[in-house]
Amino acid sequence: MDPRALIDDWLREDDPEKLQELRERADRVRAERVGDEVHLRGLIDFGNLCRRNCLYCGLRAGNRELPRFRMSPEEILDCARAAADFGYGTVVLQAGEDETMSAAWLAEVIRGIKDRFALAVTISVGERPFEDYRKWREAGADRLLLKFETSDPELYARIHPAKPGLPTRIELLKAGREMGYEIGSGVMIGLPGQTYQSLADDLMLFHELDLDMIGSGPFIPNPDTPLGKEALANPPTDPDQVPASSEMTLKVIALTRLLCPQANLPATTALSTLEQGSYLQGLRAGANVIMPQVSPPRFRELYRIYPGAPPLAPEEVFRSVMRDLQAAGRRPGRGPGGRLREKPPA
Numbered sequence: 001m002d003p004r005a006l007i008d009d010w011l012r013e014d015d016p017e018k019l020q021e022l023r024e025r026a027d028r029v030r031a032e033r034v035g036d037e038v039h040l041r042g043l044i045d046f047g048n049l050c051r052r053n054c055l056y057c058g059l060r061a062g063n064r065e066l067p068r069f070r071m072s073p074e075e076i077l078d079c080a081r082a083a084a085d086f087g088y089g090t091v092v093l094q095a096g097e098d099e100t101m102s103a104a105w106l107a108e109v110i111r112g113i114k115d116r117f118a119l120a121v122t123i124s125v126g127e128r129p130f131e132d133y134r135k136w137r138e139a140g141a142d143r144l145l146l147k148f149e150t151s152d153p154e155l156y157a158r159i160h161p162a163k164p165g166l167p168t169r170i171e172l173l174k175a176g177r178e179m180g181y182e183i184g185s186g187v188m189i190g191l192p193g194q195t196y197q198s199l200a201d202d203l204m205l206f207h208e209l210d211l212d213m214i215g216s217g218p219f220i221p222n223p224d225t226p227l228g229k230e231a232l233a234n235p236p237t238d239p240d241q242v243p244a245s246s247e248m249t250l251k252v253i254a255l256t257r258l259l260c261p262q263a264n265l266p267a268t269t270a271l272s273t274l275e276q277g278s279y280l281q282g283l284r285a286g287a288n289v290i291m292p293q294v295s296p297p298r299f300r301e302l303y304r305i306y307p308g309a310p311p312l313a314p315e316e317v318f319r320s321v322m323r324d325l326q327a328a329g330r331r332p333g334r335g336p337g338g339r340l341r342e343k344p345p346a
């Protein structure tokens with residue numbers, strides 16, 4: 001059977017026993033191919049200024065209600081120090097697509113982190129010219145994270161208005177690999193108009209791009225966005241529509257593990273939002289990465305991509321993540337936790 005049809009069948013499967021078997025199989029493959037360590041990436045949401053108008057995201061430029069911020073380099077370094085103190089091996093610098101942020105400014109921040117701490121640095125700042133990504137790589141950034149959101153070109157064009165003159169996300173991922181970055185991507189699950197077939201194509205594309213990390217989370221409707229408003233007012237009824245549920249997300253994590261056995265797969269923040277802050281189910285379905293927040297709650301409150309529980313202090317997030325690891329019988333990763341290519345861990 002061709003793999004796409006097989007994936008499509010699994011995505012439509014709703015027998016709880018079969019789904020449990022799928023998650024267990026993915027968990028075994030995870031143990032064999034990437035081991036029991038869970039790599040922890042301290043997430044620094046350092047700014048919410050954004051020039052784009054993605055229809056799904058609360059940071060879109062059109063959302064005039066949201067007070068905007070960008071942390072100072074010192075504030076970002078404080079977050080990186082907290083991440084290092086918690087024993088996290090990586091920090092992820094994530095922000096809106098901020099045109100007032102120069103490439104040189106972010107390069108200095110990256111250098112500041114690399115000079116002071118033994119941390120890998122991932123950047124997740126959207127679509128920027130190739131040259132900017134080259135500068136950040138020269139400054140020491142190790143990984144780039146850019147979700148392609150959906151492989152369906154029509155759906156993507158509808159929800160992610162293009163900005164002429166910028167490279168596409170797929171072009172950036174491919175160029176990033178050439179520059180020596182580890183590359184990460186992912187999709188939203190249950191976007192209105194997303195069909196099982198197109199989600200099966202997303203999974204095939206993960207494999208084709210040979211991604212080093214793959215983070216997929218449920219679409220969470222944000223009432224302050226056009227797509228969220230529409231989804232809440234008229235929930236999609238097409239039988240081919242993928243539900244934006246935890247169960248579907250766990251299925252996608254498990255299938256991704258089977259298709260890309262050595263990729264780093266986070267149990268995403270969006271999944272934990274549906275699971276009352278817990279990463280446990282994700283860890284049991286094939287995930288081997290968690291990205292705990294290290295930004296102070298006063299900034300987190302303004303980084304409102306989608307609605308969720310009030311933000312916790314980084315220490316509380318750390319404790320809660322440690323409880324999840326313990327419940328899953330897993331241990332925190334040591335070192336940067338880069339993508340393994342062949343050798344399974346000892």
Ligand code: SAH
Binds near residue numbers: 056149
């Ligand atoms: N500006 C950067 C990084 C921040 S957005 C970028 O766009 O790449 C980070 C991710 O949040 C997006 O890639 C998207 O997958 C996710 N996201 C945005 N809105 C969401 C929503 N309503 N539900 C779930 N995830 C969402």
Ligand code: SF4
Binds near residue numbers: 095
């Ligand atoms: Fe901006 Fe990223 Fe949100 Fe799009 S997804 S509006 S680029 S922060």
